[in-house]
Amino acid sequence: MSQPLPTAHSFGRVAVLMGGWSAERAVSLESGRCVLDALQAAGVDAQAVDPTPGDLLTLKARGFDRVFNILHGTPGEDGILQAACALQALPVTGSGLQASANALDKGATKALWRQAGLPVARDVLLREPDSASVDAIVEQLGLPVFVKPAWQGSSVGVARAVDAETLRQAITAAAQHPGPVLVEEAITGGEYTVGVVGETWLPPIRIEASGGFYDYEAKYVSDDTRYLIPCGLDAEAETSMQVLAARAYAVLGCSGWGRVDLMVDAEGQSRLLEVNTTPGMTTHSLVPKAAAALGWSMQTLVLRILATTLEGSA
Structure with missing residues (x-):
């Protein structure tokens, strides 16, 4: 049974961090507006903060008691914000510094999961993408493949390559973002x-x-994407998927709230893709849709997320 929600005044003054300077700024602003509206409607003293780098260490001095982090990408999901809040003894939603860094780096995520014996898709991590051998990648993985900037979320820079030429182009495009490919x-x-x-x-x-490809357009723009709840799995398979997701989340050290993405292959085997430690909260987003299936309103959802920052919260 869920614990009763804290009263709105118990949170004090809340900074809703949104926007920022990553490639995911536009999505973060949209998510942030949804979170801010819901918190304020619930009676929480919440204020939007679209931070510059210099703002991150001034939040406590500006009178905030805690942070609702809805910054996608850097600095909200890579550990920078978490470190800044820790230095100010300022509670913040979501995972801590190390878990955030682990989860945003897709290469580190998959390495930790493999070490723990969890099922993942085969991949090649390109730390020097300019010198990558496309032929060697195709020989190892076959075609088609997906190409992803390893340090980005929201499907930014993700492409599906169906032949050597589109693979070469996708690697070049992904390499424009910071980090490996x-x-x-x-x-x-x-x-x-x-x-x-x-x-x-x-x-x-x-x-x-x-x-057929859940890209940026399908996530945030298209009204044609279908979200199935119930998901169509039988009760045993659904429970098994939740157990695997929980193991994957724990291996990375995640906490607070988040989302685990998976694929189920032709043999019915679940394969882990990634963990999002600050999921989208837009009208198209997945966590609000799943929460609604439990009967949670948007106000209830944001209050439950914020409640994880209170000492002793579950």
Whole structure:
């Protein structure tokens, strides 16, 4: 049974950090507006902060008691904000410094999961993408493959390559973003996501993009993407997926709230893709959809997320 929600005044003055300077700024602003509106409607003293780098160490001095982090990418998901808040003894939603850094770096994420014996897709991590051998990648992984900037979220820079030439182009484009480039085998099967708030694992969602590829357009723009809740799995398979998601989340050291993305291959085997430690909170976003399936309003959802910053919260 869920614990009762704290009163709005128990949170004090809350900074809702949104926007920032990453490639995911536009999505963060949209998520932030949704979070801010819901918090204020619930009676919380919440204020929007679109930070510059210099603002991160002044939040406590500006009178804030805690932070609702909805900055996608850097500095909200790579450990920078978490370190700044720790230096100010300022509670912040979501995972801590090390877990955030682990989860944003797709190469580190998959290395930790492999070490723990968890199922992942085969991949090649390109630390020097300019000198990558496309032929060697194709020989190792086959085609098609997905190419991803290893340090980005929200599907920024992600492309599907179907031949050597499109693979070469996708690597070049992904290399324009900071960090390594991840080339990952394409898994034929269903795409799922499992969200978590505190200790509550939300119902899995099956995602069906009209174009067959859940890219930036399908996530944030298209109204044709289908989100299936219930997800179509039987009860045993659904529970098994939640258990795997929880293990993957714990291996990275994540906490507070987040979302684990998976694929189920043609043999019915779940394969982990990534963990998002600050998921989107837009009208198209997955965590609000899963929470609604439990009967949570947007106000309830943001209050439960914010409640994880209170000492002794579950």
